[in-house]
Amino acid sequence: MNAAEAPPLDLEQLYRDSNVREAIDALDRELVGLAPVKTRVREIAALLLVEKLRRTVGLAAASPPLHMSFTGNPGTGKTTVAMRMAAILHRLGYVRKGHLVAVTRDDLVGQYIGHTAPKTKEVLKRAIGGVLFIDEAYYLFRPENERDYGQEAIEILLQVMENQRDDLVVILAGYKDRMERFFASNPGMASRVAHHIDFPDYTPEELFAIAGLMLEQMQYRLSDPAAQALREYIALRRTQPHFANARSIRNALDRARLRQANRLFEGRSGSLSREMLATIEAGDIRASRVFGMMKEKA
Amino acid sequence: MRLTQGTFSFLPDLTDAQIRAQIEYCLQNGWAVSVEHTDDAHPRNVYWEMHGNPMFDLRDAAGVMAEVEACRKTFPDHYVKVNAFDATHGWESLRLSFIVNRPRHEPGFGLVREEADGRNIRYTTRAYATDSPEGERYRV
Numbered sequence: 001m002n003a004a005e006a007p008p009l010d011l012e013q014l015y016r017d018s019n020v021r022e023a024i025d026a027l028d029r030e031l032v033g034l035a036p037v038k039t040r041v042r043e044i045a046a047l048l049l050v051e052k053l054r055r056t057v058g059l060a061a062a063s064p065p066l067h068m069s070f071t072g073n074p075g076t077g078k079t080t081v082a083m084r085m086a087a088i089l090h091r092l093g094y095v096r097k098g099h100l101v102a103v104t105r106d107d108l109v110g111q112y113i114g115h116t117a118p119k120t121k122e123v124l125k126r127a128i129g130g131v132l133f134i135d136e137a138y139y140l141f142r143p144e145n146e147r148d149y150g151q152e153a154i155e156i157l158l159q160v161m162e163n164q165r166d167d168l169v170v171i172l173a174g175y176k177d178r179m180e181r182f183f184a185s186n187p188g189m190a191s192r193v194a195h196h197i198d199f200p201d202y203t204p205e206e207l208f209a210i211a212g213l214m215l216e217q218m219q220y221r222l223s224d225p226a227a228q229a230l231r232e233y234i235a236l237r238r239t240q241p242h243f244a245n246a247r248s249i250r251n252a253l254d255r256a257r258l259r260q261a262n263r264l265f266e267g268r269s270g271s272l273s274r275e276m277l278a279t280i281e282a283g284d285i286r287a288s289r290v291f292g293m294m295k296e297k298a
Numbered sequence: 299m300r301l302t303q304g305t306f307s308f309l310p311d312l313t314d315a316q317i318r319a320q321i322e323y324c325l326q327n328g329w330a331v332s333v334e335h336t337d338d339a340h341p342r343n344v345y346w347e348m349h350g351n352p353m354f355d356l357r358d359a360a361g362v363m364a365e366v367e368a369c370r371k372t373f374p375d376h377y378v379k380v381n382a383f384d385a386t387h388g389w390e391s392l393r394l395s396f397i398v399n400r401p402r403h404e405p406g407f408g409l410v411r412e413e414a415d416g417r418n419i420r421y422t423t424r425a426y427a428t429d430s431p432e433g434e435r436y437r438v
Binding site: 077096097099122124125126128129130164167 | 358362365
């Protein structure tokens with residue numbers, strides 16, 4: 001084809017028409033940090049848009065495999081991003097329905113011989129047209145037990161990931177080191193997962209920003225001393241065991257709400273204002289066990 | 299004789315694309331879709347064999363289409379139908395049921411006259427195909 005005769009291709013137009021910008025903007029706005037994740041999501045969106053454009057001018061455009069692996073510590077936003085990813089892929093027309101089916105080993109692997117295949121297939125049928133999110137995927141493979149049925153589930157998964165690429169996207173998630181071991185012992189799986197996305201831990205500032213977003217959603221606000229207390233809390237909590245990033249922050253806020261409610265209840269003889277109902281004071285946060293432990297040490 | 303049971307049975311056979319669109323409609327309404335088959339399609343035989351469990355919580359027709367395809371492959375000379383069950387309170391019954399596969403040759407039904415008391419005659423219908431035992435019917 002003569003380049004001069006070809007109609008101009010408008011990627012910008014396609015981008016606007018696909019409504020994918022809203023989804024990506026929402027991802028930017030509502031999720032704090034996660035720079036590498038956002039970059040990768042944008043790359044995938046760009047790839048799919050370009051593929052679409054290639055198809056309109058008759059260039060070869062095989063739909064690229066989009067099975068992914070999300071690795072990272074607990075509470076770094078793997079499930080949330082998976083949900084957003086389903087919406088983005090739907091808007092780009094890669095999956096037909098754009099829902100997310102989140103499962104773990106229990107939902108895929110059966111208890112007796114012959115129980116696994118129907119169970120796995122049923123889950124796959126539910127996920128078709130959307131995204132299948134397998135949390136802690138490495139539990140599927142138990143090398144210490146050669147008669148484990150997990151292997152059967154993996155084989156069915158592999159078959160579907162290969163043959164029904166247009167029908168669903170599989171996202172495997174879990175801790176980084178264990179996922180690496182899982183892929184090392186399942187080369188078939190490793191070669192079919194095109195995108196490995198690592199979720200970094202949040203910095204204290206990011207955690208504070210996340211807390212702000214969460215409080216905004218729950219329609220609470222922090223008094224200035226409470227904000228300072230929360231900053232100190234985050235710094236302390238990060239150094240403690242079982243720290244689960246955003247999830248720990250959510251739990252801390254939930255407990256602060258509990259204490260706030262209790263405080264208001266204790267002083268119920270006085271009059272309450274709307275402002276008081278919405279405000280979390282420094283005391284609500286400082287009563288946390290985390291501060292107590294620091295004093296014990298000191 | 300062409301078997302006319304269920305929805306769309308007086309129309310030409312649905313194409314796969316049309317079947318998929320119908321299933322898509324069922325899923326949009328939140329109905330549970332199931333696949334059944336039989337080689338004894340007498341109008342009074344309401345219990346066909348189930349091909350797998352009814353499928354709940356599906357979002358896309360591709361899963362059902364795979365089951366339909368599997369059933370056709372296993373029983374190419376059986377009648378296969380797709381049922382959509384509505385579980386909402388007050389309905390709790392089939393909302394849609396249509397045939398998606400039929401044998402190449404359908405011999406139809408014969409009228410049987412039985413002489414009863416006095417000069418009474420009782421009538422019933424009998425499928426020619428059921429002359430042969432199960433599994434050997436509708437062989438061409």
